[in-house]
Amino acid sequence: MPYWYNVDTAQVETDERRSRDATVLGPYDTREEAAAALEHARENTERWEQEDRDWDERGARPAGGEA
Known part of the structure; x- marks a missing residue:
């Protein structure tokens, strides 16, 4: 059975x-x-923000350094 988290009530719900x-x-x-x-x-969110910072630091180049 799937479970859901309700962000308004902070309760776990079922289908x-x-x-x-x-x-x-x-x-x-x-x-x-x-x-x-x-x-x-x-x-x-923290992981994605770090990935964005890393991307920006590389100058939006692919990981191999090629433009």
Whole structure:
């Protein structure tokens, strides 16, 4: 059964009682994964921001250095 994290209520929901799509993150395989949704989102955001900084420092060149 898929689980969802509701960002408005901070509650884990199941398919049977899921809120509108705009207010939930998921699906997740377990209740525990859904409960950690915000932490996972924060980690992803930090990783993507670092990748953007790295990209900018390279001058938006491919990793091999070719333009």
